[in-house]
Amino acid sequence: xxxxxxxxxxxxxxxxxxxxxxxxxxxxxxxxxxxxxxxxxxxxxxxxxxxxxxxxxxxxxxxxxxxxxxxxxxxxxxxxxxxxxxxxxxxxxxxxxxxxxxxxxxxxxxxxxxxxxxxxxxxxxxxxxxxx
Amino acid sequence: xxxxxxxxxxxxxxxxxxxxxxxxxxxxxxxxxxxxxxxxxxxxxxxxxxxxxxxxxxxxxxxxxxxxxxxxxxxxxxxxxxxxxxxxxxxxxxxxxxxxxxxxxxxxxxxxxxxxxxxxxxxxxxxxxxxxxxxxxx
Numbered sequence: 424x425x426x427x428x429x430x431x432x433x434x435x436x437x438x439x440x441x442x443x444x445x446x447x448x449x450x451x452x453x454x455x456x457x458x459x460x461x462x463x464x465x466x467x468x469x470x471x472x473x474x475x476x477x478x479x480x481x482x483x484x485x486x487x488x489x490x491x492x493x494x495x496x497x498x499x500x501x502x503x504x505x506x507x508x509x510x511x512x513x514x515x516x517x518x519x520x521x522x523x524x525x526x527x528x529x530x531x532x533x534x535x536x537x538x539x540x541x542x543x544x545x546x547x548x549x550x551x552x553x554x555x
Numbered sequence: 556x557x558x559x560x561x562x563x564x565x566x567x568x569x570x571x572x573x574x575x576x577x578x579x580x581x582x583x584x585x586x587x588x589x590x591x592x593x594x595x596x597x598x599x600x601x602x603x604x605x606x607x608x609x610x611x612x613x614x615x616x617x618x619x620x621x622x623x624x625x626x627x628x629x630x631x632x633x634x635x636x637x638x639x640x641x642x643x644x645x646x647x648x649x650x651x652x653x654x655x656x657x658x659x660x661x662x663x664x665x666x667x668x669x670x671x672x673x674x675x676x677x678x679x680x681x682x683x684x685x686x687x688x689x690x691x692x693x
Contacts, residue, residue, distance in 0.1 A: 452643040452644045452645075453641065453643055453644065454631065454639065454641065454642050454643060454644045455639070455640040455641050456631075456633060456637050456638060456639045456640060456642075457637060457638055457639075457640060458634070458636065458637045459636055459637075462640075465631065465644065467606040467607065467644050467671075468606065468671070469604040469605070469606040469670065469671035469672050470604070470670050470671065470672055471670060471671075472670050494602075494674075496600060499598075499600055502599075506604055531607070532606060532607050532608065532609075532668070532670070532671045533604075533605075533606035533607065533670045533671015533672065534606050534607035534671060
C-alpha cells in the first residue's frame with residue numbers, strides 16, 4: 424500500500440497488561456536528536472494540548488502519554504475515514520546523564536517537543552587532607 | 556441503522572460500497588496522516604490530522620464539488636554537531652482532493668486548525684439543495 428508508512432501505529436502494551444479504558448492507543452512518531460548539551464525529542468501527537476499530555480521519568484524510563492477526546496460532532500455521520508482517534512503512549516529508556524530537574528516540554532499544533540538536558544559532568548571532588 | 560442516509564439523498568443504496576468521495580492521491584508524502592469526512596444534511600466536514608504545520612502553509616481550494624487541501628511541513632534543521640538518534644516524522648509537501656456528492660458553496664467554506672487537527676466545513680451550494688415542491692389541492 425502506498426501510504427502504509429503514514430498510518431498510525433498502535434502502541435504495544437507490556438505483555439500481560441491491559442489498559443483500563445478500552446480506547447485505542449497509538450504510538451506517536453518521533454524524531455530524537457542529540458545536541459551538545461541536550462537530547463531533543465519531537466513527537467507528532469495531533470489532538471493533544473498542554474493539558475492532556477503527560478510526561479513521566481521513572482528510573483531511566485521516559486514515558487509520554489497523551490489523551491485525545493474525540494470531538495463530539497452532533498448531527499454529523501461518518502461517511503469515510505482513514506485514521507483512528509485514540510490516546511498516545513510511548514516509552515524510551517534514557518541514559519543516566521539526563522538532568523531530571525531541567526527537563527522542558529512544550530506542545531504546539533499537536534507536536535510535543537521535549538528537551539532533556541544532559542547533566543553537568545559529576546565534578547571531581549577534591550578532598551583536602553588535613554594534618555593532625 | 557441508516558449509516559449514510561443523509562449522504563445518499565441523491566445516490567442509490569447500490570453505490571454504498573463505493574466510497575462517496577474519491578481519493579486522488581495519498582496525503583502521505585509528508586508522513587502526515589489522513590483525513591475523515593462527516594456529513595450532515597447540507598454540510599460536509601472534513602478533518603485531517605496535520606501536526607506541526609503553520610496555518611499559513613495550508614491551502615484549501617474549492618471547485619464545483621471538489622475540495623483540494625495542500626500544504627507542506629518543514630523539517631527541523633539540525634545545527635552543527637547535532638545528530639539524529641531516530642527520525643520517523645515526515646516532512647515535505649502534500650496534496651489531496653476530496654470529491655463530495657454535492658456542489659460546494661465556495662464562499663461559505665470555513666476551516667479551523669487546532670491542536671494539529673484541521674477541520675473544514677463545506678456547505679452545500681444553495682442551488683444544489685433539493686427543492687421541496689408544494690402540492691396544491693383544491
